[in-house]
Amino acid sequence: MMKKKVTMCLLAATMLMGMLSGCGKSGSSASGKEKLTFWFPTFAAADGEVTDEEFWNEKMDVFEEENNCEVKVEIIPWDNYEEKYLTGVNSNDSPDVGYLYMEMFYDYIDMGALSDIDKYFTDEEKDNYLYYDLGNIQGKQYALPVIVGNPRILTANMDILKQAGIERVPATWDELKEACQAVKKNVPDVAPLMEDWGNSHYGSLNSIYWPIFWGAGGEIVDEEGNLTIDTEAGLEATKYIYSLKEEGLLPDSSTSNDDALEPFKNGEAAMIFNASSNALQVTDINWDYSILSGPENTKTFVASDSLVMFKKCENKELAAKLMKYVTSKDVMSDFHTRVSEQPPITSDDTYTGDERFSDLFTNHGDEFQSLPVFKGASSLYDTLFKNLQSMMLGELTPEEVLKNTTDYYNTNLK
């Protein structure tokens, strides 16, 4: 008898679980229309006028009407972004049109998960895109750049520089050092330069390492995908960064700082490398910016995130249409005004953002560089960043950093 009761209880429990799972299931509509799924990350400020979901649903209503189809929008948080895509692709539950950043590309191409979209675009359309070529990866058009922006710049507190006798933002390596020395001498209670070497994520490289590295003429990988950071140019750049610390131009606290903007905002640092949109958050300080030129080049990092079409997509024509619609002037300019201020991506669109960056986006486009696509990119960046951190603490030499990183990459990540 006892057993019966226990079994009953169990049965009840199982049934309850079953019911819960049943009611949780979302019903799929049987309208017979073509269906597309569209994944896009969060951009809207949480206190902004629309949420990402509202914005895209509103835009998709128009697209659905025009094309007699259904688009399911899913907004993906930046936290654990890669896991979300990975499990999606694994379960064939990936979107038809998604949004990837540069470090993610190699593996998805390698898995054969992405489609070449070149044939869906006419030459005229291609010409209209300002950064279409950035989406050409390994000879194929796997990506359609959609957010190209936030170039890294050297931002300077002009009041402090003036106090130190410097009139304009340094534009070369030597000028930067001179300005730092002048600040150190004349305004001793201010850090001449601040960098966030204490960040837990390698993303800081984009502001404080790659622009210098490219400026020295370095290339991260060659055409065959071999790592080429351990070169004379790489060494020159790394040594330059190290010398800033050695000569006391970069304070010790830079090894633990994870947000250089904070001391800059407080007037405790004269100069920082940061993303253009971050500079706009500084309101109480009279600042100006430049793109630092190295001995060889003037290049700075620019974020380049793209729309992609997944291979499993059944109606590729329609998906291509969706990509064109999302990147069209109308949708994008609305996106830039209502959701997130970004520079335009098509030539028929105009820059509507902050005045001060109008010149940057209009005339310096050829100085922007995005990260290359190669195997194990994010792990390489992680390794390099950690080794550079050790260098800034005086535990590795610049030579060792580049050699160790390259060795590690070649034996473990390639």
Added chain:
Amino acid sequence: MNEKKQKWTVFSILGLLLLILFAAICIAPFIYMAIMSFTKSTTLMLHMKDINFTDFTNFQYVLGKSGFIRALINSIIVVFCSCLFNCIIASMAAYGFTKKKFPGREVIFRIYLLTLMIPGQVTMIPVFIMMNKAGLTNTYFALIVIILNAFGVFLIRQFMDSVPDELLEAAKVDGCPEYRIFIQIVIPLIKPVLISLVVFTFVTSWNDFLWPLVSTSDSSMYTLTVALSLLKTQYQTNYGLIMAGATVSFLFPFVMYVFLQKQFVEGIALSGIKG
């Protein structure tokens, strides 16, 4: 125990001071978090001039965000069910392991313990593959079942010793059916530990982020943690808002704990454990 009878030596006063110090260290970061949620700071440093305690806009944004209520309900359903099932299933198993002799008992318990040793990051992908094949992603079932593991069994088993065998024997001799022994004698005796299991399950389930993120693709199935993660954007982060979200999310398990803690003390007072 009567407080007045206690001797307060130098030693115990020192202990009390340490206790208060530790308690202060425990609570300070959360006071910081709460204060932070009244600012509009884009960095994590707190500046006096940013604080405005009459400004509830951050909370308004968090609570008023579309989908917040739905996510809250989802979280509550998931947490409630996982606590309930975890307690039932774990206490049954722990009772079986300690008070019933059957072949392979020790070996099976070893295996249970073994399953706790592998990190969730590893089993997540295989579990996801299975769930997906079974068509169970985007269901409450998937969100609940993942919380049930051998931890509860292990926890309760270590407390089962306080249930005297003589008591169970006596009940059996009196002709009390087995299921009633379990429900009416064993369960009340292990109430304190069940409450600590509830608290723990609540916290794990409430704070879980990665699994709800990958196992749901329908925003109507998002839990609170996933919904709150959408507050973060890539370049500009309003930390005041993030902290307001964290504060809201933190309050639920905290209130639950304070409430259960009362139960916990009463549970001990009422149960036979006191001896």
Added chain:
Amino acid sequence: MSRKTKEAVQGVIYILPSFVLILIFCIVPIFMSGFFSFTDYNIMNAPEFVGLDNYKKMFQDSYVRDAAKNTLLYVVMTVPVQTLLALTLAAFLAEKMRNKTGGFLRSVMFIPVIASAVTAGTIWRIILNTDGGFLNNILNFFHISSVNWLGSTQTSLLSICIVAVWKNVGYFLVIYYAGIMGIQKELYEAAKVDGATSIQQFTKITLPILKPITYLVVTLGIIWSFQVFDLAYLMTGGGPGHSSVTLVMGIYNAAFKQYKMGYACAMAMFLLIMIIIINVIEDLFFKEKREAK
């Protein structure tokens, strides 16, 4: 049906529901991971058998070596501290403060357990900040110079340990407290009559009775500490250098950043074996003590 068989059947019925769940959601995935560890598997394409390659590679990987070292160090630093601290606090609370104040203090000490790792990590990053961080401000007040808590190779792992202890103590304290409250009061009264001091009562009565609970606390402490990931990932990301990388961080990176599921599973198997060995040693230690008693 004989009494013995009946009891065995009852026992099986009691454990059956949990067994089914654990079989499906824990044991099967472990076997799958074990299988993947011998393959090259990028999650999208079918796994390809490569024998012991992943394991060979793993033992030459300097990241794994440092991660294993750090993980062990972390376990050795956190488990004893959090166990002792939880026991002392619980004993003190049970002895002196079975009242409202005690309840309040218990609630307060439980707060860190409730917070998610993300919240805890974020707040502690601010507290441990080198410039203007709360902790360094206090040190400066006592004329001790600032410490670069998270940014230096000497203290980054230690800082994570401190935060981990802070976060875990509350939970183990509640478990110990439940255990101490379960001890029959007559035992203490008899001891008092015999003239035992409170320290003697603690070592002769409380400790031996709490042994199964100590076993629980230590075992869980070890298992959880070996799986340290969230806090380290949020607070230092493993840096500077490899000073705070951990095994689960390596597993996570291999699986989700490099899409090398096979390699990640090999590391997980290595971790599993390490935990099992430590657990066996722990068992021997606990058994020996039991016999000695």
